[in-house]
Amino acid sequence: MNKKIMLINPIHTSEYDKDFIYQLNKYKNNETKVKVVSFQDNVGPTHLEYNCYESVVIPKLLKTVKKAEEDGYDAAIIGCFYDPALRACREIVENMVITAPAESAMHIATTLGDNFSIIVGRRKWIPEMSDNVLKYGFDKKLASFKPLGLGVHDFQTNPEVTKQKIREAATEAIEKDLADSIILGCTVEFGFFADLQADLGIPVIDASLAPFKYAEFLIDLKNKLNWSHCKKIGYESPPIQEVSEFNLF
Amino acid sequence: MNKKIMLINPIHTSEYDKDFIYQLNKYKNNETKVKVVSFQDNVGPTHLEYNCYESVVIPKLLKTVKKAEEDGYDAAIIGCFYDPALRACREIVENMVITAPAESAMHIATTLGDNFSIIVGRRKWIPEMSDNVLKYGFDKKLASFKPLGLGVHDFQTNPEVTKQKIREAATEAIEKDLADSIILGCTVEFGFFADLQADLGIPVIDASLAPFKYAEFLIDLKNKLNWSHCKKIGYESPPIQEVSEFNLF
Amino acid sequence: MNKKIMLINPIHTSEYDKDFIYQLNKYKNNETKVKVVSFQDNVGPTHLEYNCYESVVIPKLLKTVKKAEEDGYDAAIIGCFYDPALRACREIVENMVITAPAESAMHIATTLGDNFSIIVGRRKWIPEMSDNVLKYGFDKKLASFKPLGLGVHDFQTNPEVTKQKIREAATEAIEKDLADSIILGCTVEFGFFADLQADLGIPVIDASLAPFKYAEFLIDLKNKLNWSHCKKIGYESPPIQEVSEFNLF
């Protein structure tokens, strides 16, 4: 049975689409069909370093998610490490799997090692990400955040330089903060994990591959065991008629 | 010096505007000027019980906040107990105070008593509100959530019935969960706190008056001591030029 | 590529082997090959309700795990909800995936819903399981433990009676403790999850299927991305020569 998975890169540039398509196809399962979308209909944020940028793209993200379910997708991935609108996305779908980078990466990291450090771009990102670490229950598993002093669009400018910076931050996380796994805290930190984990000798979790593989996993759980997002309380859907009256999604 | 405060009721109905104007004017300081706005330009959610409804109104909320600052307001209040987009609002303003119901109510409650229970409408609301309790650091101060089985628009249908339901839930919170203050977990639970606290003998915190009074307080701190939202890290504003390029707010 | 997975039911009876084989084969992926083993070489504990019973079977469990890796298995599942010797098993293998019921079930439950209740047999089990909830970081996600007053060998004596008891305990967990997912806290509580989740309307996580599906997932992560248990710190293997000198495994 096919697994149709859409990665939504919720930014107004298609700059990284091909890279994500390449990465996902490289590591997917046989039965998985990958689609990557970004927002190109008008101008808008080309990165989401600010919570207010997230806020602006979320309505479009929700529509894209809703449409994905109508188009028969089995899962949608929210392609930003802040996990924007994770609850809202799970509310609006009837049955589709929704995954997000931070949630998936932390669950994977804590079943591979005892704790993790998160390598982020700028210090600005840390407070909102800390809130998520706490919300998901992993505050006691967090060894440290390590900021690189790079913005989202800096990561791929000179990949070798970025990789070296990550290596140094990760090494400090291992030596000083006693980390035994590394999470790359931005989806645009792609292309680095494989070399780094070979060098460092500990798992390095990529921020788009984590929710992608977790999506394949949750689709399998849903298809085989009917285990899916609980729609009775926290992820309860709004009434269909009300959504229609409000002219939403 | 005047304190201009705008309560943004981020829903597509003006149904409660007059009530909020009445409440705020009743309890305001002399120098405070109150304005209440809601969204009436088109159809949209008339309540925010769902995270996806919040998501849809947030861009409009942000624009309203931005405009409020341009119009010389000293503070804007986010009029929903989920505290939607609190971080985003603090990011986009230069200097204006932003308050929100849950944050303000919990800070007030824990300086008046040892703990609090939150009286909510439906069980659906509890998970997202729990995340906020945890985020603000008050999980050890939470005695309980008490759901009434009422939606947002049910609270004012028959106020005496609602008041009686709140009284019963609060009494159980006091007797069984050892609560010693009560927070009303929805801005539309207005008009009840005064009678209830007279009956119950413990503070009952109203969800719109809490952030309103807290806004007056933070304006005073800003004006007198220059204590205001830290704009250097977690609430850093996006670059002006980028905001302009992205055509935002 | 085949995924060879061994469920080790670490008790001295083959009584449930066929049931586990049936369950696992029913829900497995195409490429998965299932084997179930139990201990039958001599007398010993036929259940592990006591920590001292676990202690006694662990050396045999370790040898079985070690042998499984030598025989080319991709994963071994520790078939007891106390997750006995999870760290030791991950230490002694070179590369094989190790999963266990409580760890896997809690990770799955918290990506499907906001929290969970665990339905256990006897109150005796709760303290040790509580330690694990805390260790894995999920203490804030635990709604409640619900003991049924049944021993391990009582669950399958009269399945309909057991199912009814679980349904009642789960209903109380949902109503009173605000749970929105249910974990069955013993591998011998098998055969119940599907009917129960259909009735209750929320996910019901089976204690052997959770680590089984999680094992398939981790094998996939290992094969495709080389993400596997971190062998550098907490799961570091003992030196081969020392193991040989000590005549172990």
Added chain:
Amino acid sequence: MNKKIMLINPIHTSEYDKDFIYQLNKYKNNETKVKVVSFQDNVGPTHLEYNCYESVVIPKLLKTVKKAEEDGYDAAIIGCFYDPALRACREIVENMVITAPAESAMHIATTLGDNFSIIVGRRKWIPEMSDNVLKYGFDKKLASFKPLGLGVHDFQTNPEVTKQKIREAATEAIEKDLADSIILGCTVEFGFFADLQADLGIPVIDASLAPFKYAEFLIDLKNKLNWSHCKKIGYESPPIQEVSEFNLF
């Protein structure tokens, strides 16, 4: 309506009284009347660096608080960052507002920024202050304590030197501990906050102005909304007759 506020500097020296009068009058509201008292009737501790010194002055503090209420004060401020006898003071008053430096400062700091560091005099102070951070629920918001190696009476000896030491400690808190607000952990660290926050670019909370402004706020809440310290459980007053029999206050 006037707000009469008494700052009780609970030490046996009037050395700092004028400074506090100056500070409070500089930042007060129009309707606020300020009084500062210290203990001069006999010899006794001139600082409270030791918990045993606090213990000795507390009975006098309680009498002063009781008398303040009888004299018509609206609020009393406990002028020591250990917040000595906060519960006792709230018990003995009928209706007067009681505030204290650490409680007020932490509440203010966490509504302005995501976390805080506390700049203290000596390491000796940290354990007792840590207990308070935990008690108020802010342990997850504490970035760090930074000790300066100065006693209470050293702060004002050479203010420029002190300011420089605070600046260095705060800078380290910002750079290394990722703090985004600073609390000055002693009331005698006065006169520094304005310059420091101008330099550092983040809020610097003064330890006597925080409870002073919070007192104005709580008086307003009491006068307008009848929100005041809950006298039913944790701050229950002792029976009047018993107090009289015991010859107290």
Added chain:
Amino acid sequence: MNKKIMLINPIHTSEYDKDFIYQLNKYKNNETKVKVVSFQDNVGPTHLEYNCYESVVIPKLLKTVKKAEEDGYDAAIIGCFYDPALRACREIVENMVITAPAESAMHIATTLGDNFSIIVGRRKWIPEMSDNVLKYGFDKKLASFKPLGLGVHDFQTNPEVTKQKIREAATEAIEKDLADSIILGCTVEFGFFADLQADLGIPVIDASLAPFKYAEFLIDLKNKLNWSHCKKIGYESPPIQEVSEFNLF
């Protein structure tokens, strides 16, 4: 070697002195010499249900502790379950052991069982005791507080009635809150533990015997291993000369 231990019952009545002498002598070690003191020089609180009552007796408590050390006592016990002035007492002594009921009882209970419930007199007591549970690090070990609706002086009025009330509360703690040890949360709940633990089948920790036996233990650690209260940071003593200048103790 003799162990001279003084139990300070810090209330203005000698009503319970004989009972404490009897209890302590009944359970003491051979080498232990027991003395019980209370305050009878003037009128004052005959119980410490209020934090403000504690505050009033603490200076006298400190003088008694100081005098005890001068008189060659090896340990002093603070005879109130709020553990008043525990830090101050440890500061002012040079070398003497100081123990207190709540601290000792929680340490003992958590090495005997997995958790504990505390049986208190009135609800009023719970917030301050909760603060102590948290301060000592035992919040995750607390199953529940169970208030009996009795004041301090009610416990011994009709001991059989009290014992029955405790039995009922403890039974509910065991059945409903899953407690597996019981702490009696007032020193005046004496004379009950032995019968109750025989009935209930789980440890019942007496509030004066716990710190008494812990004092014997800490004296032994001090005498044999020189392990004693750390006087370098949190329990640092004030400078002798300063204490003399301030005319203290």
Added chain:
Amino acid sequence: MNKKIMLINPIHTSEYDKDFIYQLNKYKNNETKVKVVSFQDNVGPTHLEYNCYESVVIPKLLKTVKKAEEDGYDAAIIGCFYDPALRACREIVENMVITAPAESAMHIATTLGDNFSIIVGRRKWIPEMSDNVLKYGFDKKLASFKPLGLGVHDFQTNPEVTKQKIREAATEAIEKDLADSIILGCTVEFGFFADLQADLGIPVIDASLAPFKYAEFLIDLKNKLNWSHCKKIGYESPPIQEVSEFNLF
């Protein structure tokens, strides 16, 4: 009354037996009789740095504990800082006291000072020990782990070098991590505590003497007050007949 205490050094070498006998006899009470045993019947782990080594020796440890109780011992000490099989040992005994290094040391340290750092051999040990810190409730009391880069058998190779390494690590713990007590996190770190605490001026807790003295204490509690490990829930013993059928211990 004699107190017969057995220290079980659960490793396959008698190398340290004499040292432990010397240490325990040096610090014991008059009425205490000390016995030290290790495993010499066959080859096996001579240290327990790996959880899998613990797992292998635990069955032998349990048999030794069971035999000790039959032989009239009052207490058995599990001689490894991982506290292996603490729950299992408490289950299988009827009445005997069981103590273990980490549990005892943390309880003692937190009644002597405000927090502690643990000096360990290798980083490998930290994750499992962290789990125990959390399990016992002391995560907020942990200042830091300090690894020395030494294996178990390195500690006594050159005691002066080891002592110097511990002194440096402890000094850093005091200076940087604000520790005010030190726990030596391996029983083989013996012979160092007395000199170190004389140098450092804060308590240094030895890992075999802590559970030894705690055992004397718990024996006294049991003998005098009948306070002993709760055998009703978490430490419930398995049914005698079942143990016999399973041919255990």
